[in-house]
Amino acid sequence: MFERNVMNLRLAQGLVLGVTLGLAVGVGAYTFVYARGYSYMTDNAEACVNCHIMQEQYSGWLKSSHRAVAVCNDCHTPPDLIGKYTTKAQNGFWHSYYFTTGWFDDNIQITPRGREVTEKACRNCHQEIVEAIEGPHAGASEWQTSCLRCHNSVGHLH
Amino acid sequence: MTEENKSENAGNDLNAKTATTPRKRSWLRFWGVVALAVVATVLGLALLVNIFQRKQEERNPFFRVVELTDDTVDPAIWGKNFPLQYDDYLKTTDQVRTRYGGSEAEPRTPTQADPRSIVAQSRLEEDPRLKLMWAGYAFAKDFREERGHAYMLEDQMFTERQQVTQQPGTCINCHASVYVAYKQLGGGDIVKGFEQLNRTPYFEARKFVTHPVACIDCHDSQTMQLRVTRPAFMEGIRAFKASQGIQNYDVNKQATRQEMRAFVCGQCHDEYHFSGPEKRLVYPWAKGLQVENILAFYDEQKFKDWEHAETGAPVLKAQHPEFEMWNQGIHARSGVACADCHMPYKREGALKVSDHHVRSPLLNINRACQTCHRWSEDELKSRVETIQRRTYDLRNLAMDALIDLINDIKAAKGAGRTDTGVRTAQDFQRRAQFYLDFIESENSNGFHAPQEAARILGESINFSRKGQVALRGGV
Numbered sequence: 001m002f003e004r005n006v007m008n009l010r011l012a013q014g015l016v017l018g019v020t021l022g023l024a025v026g027v028g029a030y031t032f033v034y035a036r037g038y039s040y041m042t043d044n045a046e047a048c049v050n051c052h053i054m055q056e057q058y059s060g061w062l063k064s065s066h067r068a069v070a071v072c073n074d075c076h077t078p079p080d081l082i083g084k085y086t087t088k089a090q091n092g093f094w095h096s097y098y099f100t101t102g103w104f105d106d107n108i109q110i111t112p113r114g115r116e117v118t119e120k121a122c123r124n125c126h127q128e129i130v131e132a133i134e135g136p137h138a139g140a141s142e143w144q145t146s147c148l149r150c151h152n153s154v155g156h157l158h
Numbered sequence: 159m160t161e162e163n164k165s166e167n168a169g170n171d172l173n174a175k176t177a178t179t180p181r182k183r184s185w186l187r188f189w190g191v192v193a194l195a196v197v198a199t200v201l202g203l204a205l206l207v208n209i210f211q212r213k214q215e216e217r218n219p220f221f222r223v224v225e226l227t228d229d230t231v232d233p234a235i236w237g238k239n240f241p242l243q244y245d246d247y248l249k250t251t252d253q254v255r256t257r258y259g260g261s262e263a264e265p266r267t268p269t270q271a272d273p274r275s276i277v278a279q280s281r282l283e284e285d286p287r288l289k290l291m292w293a294g295y296a297f298a299k300d301f302r303e304e305r306g307h308a309y310m311l312e313d314q315m316f317t318e319r320q321q322v323t324q325q326p327g328t329c330i331n332c333h334a335s336v337y338v339a340y341k342q343l344g345g346g347d348i349v350k351g352f353e354q355l356n357r358t359p360y361f362e363a364r365k366f367v368t369h370p371v372a373c374i375d376c377h378d379s380q381t382m383q384l385r386v387t388r389p390a391f392m393e394g395i396r397a398f399k400a401s402q403g404i405q406n407y408d409v410n411k412q413a414t415r416q417e418m419r420a421f422v423c424g425q426c427h428d429e430y431h432f433s434g435p436e437k438r439l440v441y442p443w444a445k446g447l448q449v450e451n452i453l454a455f456y457d458e459q460k461f462k463d464w465e466h467a468e469t470g471a472p473v474l475k476a477q478h479p480e481f482e483m484w485n486q487g488i489h490a491r492s493g494v495a496c497a498d499c500h501m502p503y504k505r506e507g508a509l510k511v512s513d514h515h516v517r518s519p520l521l522n523i524n525r526a527c528q529t530c531h532r533w534s535e536d537e538l539k540s541r542v543e544t545i546q547r548r549t550y551d552l553r554n555l556a557m558d559a560l561i562d563l564i565n566d567i568k569a570a571k572g573a574g575r576t577d578t579g580v581r582t583a584q585d586f587q588r589r590a591q592f593y594l595d596f597i598e599s600e601n602s603n604g605f606h607a608p609q610e611a612a613r614i615l616g617e618s619i620n621f622s623r624k625g626q627v628a629l630r631g632g633v
Contacts, residue, residue: 013188020195027202035209052216052508100208106505107528158529 040092045071051099053108060156075121075155076114087117107158115148116140118155122147215508226379231338236373242506246514247373250306253278256520258546258603261303272316278303287557288598290564291591294467295475296323304478304601307516310334310370320360326437327363328356332426334367337374337387342366352389356437376422384418385410388425394441395421401446419495424481427496429596431461447482449596449614453589462588469567471584476595483600487607499526542605549597549604552615556594559622563587566626579628586625593618 032038039047049058061067066075076091077084091114098104110118120140123130126147134144223238230236237244253263253276261278268275281301282288292298300318314333319325330336336355337348343366344351355363378385386392386409399407413421429452433440445451453474456462462472484490489499497512502525504513519526520542523535531538567583593614597604604611 016192017188017195020192020199024195024198024202027199027206031202031206031209034206052212053505100205102507105524105528106503107524109528109532152532 040088043071043073048072051095053095053099056158057156060153060158064154064156066155070121070125070155075118078117078120079124119143119146119148122151212508228374228379229338229341230379231335231369231372231374233335233369233372236379240373242509242511243373243514246511248308249515250517251308252515252517253305254517254521256518257543258550259303259601260518260521261305271321272318274312274316277313278305285557287561290468290561291557291595292475293564295464295473297475307371311367315364325360326356326432327358327360328432328437328439329360330355330363330367331388331390331439333370334364335369335372335375336367339366340387340389348387349389353436353438356432356439371426375425384415384422386413386418386421386425390430390439390441391421391425391428394428394443395424397441398443398447401444416493416495419497420481420484420490423496423500427478427480427601428482429477429479431456431463433459433461443482447485448610449479449482449593452479452482453592456592466564466584466587469564469571469584469587471567471587471591473588474592474595476592476599478599478601479596480601480606483596483602483606483610485607486610489606494530498529502526502529545605545608546603549608549611549615552612553594553597556590556615556618556622557598559619560587560590560594563590563622563625566629570629579631582628583625586621586628590618590621590625593621 036047036050039050045058045061048054061072073084077087123143130147220239224235226236226239233244233247237247253261255262263276264279266272266275266277279302281303282298288301289298292301296319299322302313302317305313310333314329330339331352340348340351340355342351343354355366375387376384392409395409396407399405409421428441430439430441432438442452442455445455456474461474463475464473465471466473480496484496499519500516501512501514502519502522503510504525513522513525520539523538527538528535533541563583564587567580567587570580570583597611597614597618600606600611
């Protein structure tokens with residue numbers, strides 16, 4: 001008698017746990033697919049306009065000189081795999097947070113960290129010309145000027 | 159009970175105790191996991207609904223709830239189809255100061271003649287020199303900082319200027335939504351209606367209108383495209399284009415979409431005069447948009463607004479030439495229209511709408527300036543205020559120079575002089591005063607065209623001093 005009670009209780013517990021966890025995972029998975037979450041794992045520039053906010057930047061990029069040679073990720077994430085996905089995860093979280101709550105300025109602005117990533121990307125591809133200007137050196141602390149200060153519209157105007 | 163039983167019972171008790179604690183713990187753990195899963199599900203669903211909502215907004219920019227016609231004046235009806243724009247439009251009741259402009263809400267005791275309980279600060283009290291500049295004209299009686307669009311009709315109706323002079327219906331052209339009134343008065347022809355309204359005395363004409371500027375004054379009711387509804391602007395811009403060699407310019411057919419985003423504002427924010435006994439509203443642009451072109455136009459017409467009460471000079475009152483000044487500046491040159499800074503795009507969910515809360519860009523720097531200028535808000539604000547402070551300082555110098563000239567002419571006339579020196583000085587007063595007022599009455603404190611504003615004020619100072627020299631037998 002006592003053992004059957006315990007069995008029933010275990011079964012009920014298992015059911016409740018299974019249903020709630022299942023719901024959570026199911027809703028999460030559906031939201032992920034519905035919001036095209038998988039697209040963020042790719043290099044496709046269209047992923048960045050999933051949520052409309054980057055529409056101006058995307059439209060600007062389509063008309064820019066860099067369209068043929070670089071997609072969003074080339075300039076906005078570091079080239080190594082770990083750096084790339086850490087940056088994606090970090091930006092992805094804060095973008096979701098601000099864009100869902102709506103607590104952000106309309107003309108969005110790049111973060112200091114994001115600016116450094118982009119500056120590095122300029123210097124990586126255009127290494128020869130940068131060396132001709134500044135000479136070869138190691139890290140960000142030795143940068144004497146900023147590519148973006150003057151060439152801030154090569155990727156996209158806004 | 160035997161000893162054995164006792165110990166057995168004690169053993170049971172002990173077992174029961176040790177058995178309940180892990181069971182309790184596992185229960186806690188169980189419910190903890192369930193609660194977390196519930197919270198995760200709720201958050202997941204909330205996010206899903208939010209994403210769904212944004213996707214819907216993207217698909218349906220607008221729902222037609224009511225049918226709008228070319229006779230729908232009431233903006234509340236348009237607001238049913240365009241609630242976001244309407245909500246912002248209603249906010250033009252705000253009274254917010256900027257450093258060199260904007261209106262402050264001042265309480266006042268309502269009277270029979272003027273039921274307003276809040277007005278803007280008096281410019282005449284701020285700077286009493288204005289009273290001497292406008293001596294003999296209604297502006298010396300009452301002149302306050304302009305308030306937002308929402309107040310245009312009542313502020314025009316209750317200003318004390320109405321008590322010292324009989325104003326014509328012409329004023330209504332820019333102080334109310336007049337498009338439908340034009341059509342009714344002119345039997346469908348807005349130009350005829352415009353002429354009729356100009357001829358009617360102000361308080362009679364006032365009966366034909368009910369709203370301050372409304373949707374229909376700038377938008378076509380069917381397509382929402384921008385259009386010009388003021389005959390005075392159509393005629394003015396046609397005359398200006400003719401001066402540049404473009405004949406028969408039709409603004410509603412030939413202007414680009416971006417030009418229209420400035421022209422609809424230019425319908426009212428410009429220098430004007432009432433021409434002839436029929437009091438036709440005319441924009442003085444036949445020779446060009448710059449201050450000397452406009453003065454040359456008035457000189458040719460031998461037009462004066464009034465005779466100065468202290469000096470007898472045939473003087474002019476300049477009125478808010480924002481459109482003209484913007485045209486001389488770098489923003490116009492770069493293709494930036496009024497609406498780009500005064501009605502910048504804003505985001506409402508997944509929708510992008512232009513902000514119909516028309517106001518100073520200084521109150522909205524992120525949307526108004528940072529679309530193009532990538533500097534911090536503080537930096538941009540201080541750049542604008544530097545321009546405005548310099549203009550304001552120069553304006554004060556020009557004002558002092560003018561007051562000196564007025565006092566000198568007054569003294570010369572008091573001494574009985576009527577010679578050519580006095581007449582030359584009066585002419586210089588007309589020039590100096592118009593140039594100074596051109597910047598004084600312009601609502602950007604020099605920002606729309608900083609160098610042009612400084613040039614005009616510099617010339618104004620020169621005219622005033624030359625007038626003083628003329629009185630002393632020079633020039």
